[in-house]
């Protein structure tokens with residue numbers, strides 16, 4: 001079992017979640033390589049059994065660098081002939097897309113397009129996909145962290161959230177039938 005964990009983060013929320021996921025995987029004795037998105041453009045996802053890809057939501061879309069990364073991956077896989085009609089599943093290949101968001105207006109719905117967009121890249125190359133959404137502080141936007149649709153999200157993901165994420169890796173890994 002080989003896992004790759006890739007993330008993009010500016011204000012640290014997605015990075016904290018990535019660190020917690022890494023700890024959860026290590027606890028399960030799963031060999032994991034963690035990378036920031038900018039250094040993962042040459043990695044072939046198909047060389048891993050389990051790939052985690054993390055992104056924040058910006059204007060209910062993936063941030064530009066994440067979109068660019070996904071387009072690059074699609075181009076590479078397309079050239080390699082990995083994208084086939086009806087997207088047949090590659091046995092044993094799983095991906096988890098994790099998205100941090102602050103949801104000030106419509107809650108989790110603001111993050112769902114990000115999970116779906118990134119998830120489609122994995123499905124197109126034959127991976128089974130799970131989505132994971134994590135409520136997180138909108139740094140520098142006090143009002144949105146107190147009176148938004150998610151209520152008081154100051155400091156999230158906090159120590160308790162991160163401990164739960166670490167523990168939830170086991171449940172998640174089981175639910176996508178990896179164990």
Ligand SMILES: Cc1cc2nc3c(=O)[nH]c(=O)nc-3n(C[C@H](O)[C@H](O)[C@H](O)COP(=O)(O)O)c2cc1C
Nearest residue numbers: 009010011012013014056057059060100102103136
């Ligand atoms: C430019 C910008 C746009 C954002 N737009 C949204 C949004 O539309 N919906 C939302 O739920 N959160 C939005 N957020 C909040 C981020 O998704 C959230 O704080 C995320 O956890 C930041 O990730 P990071 O700390 O890893 O950079 C936005 C943040 C920034 C900086």
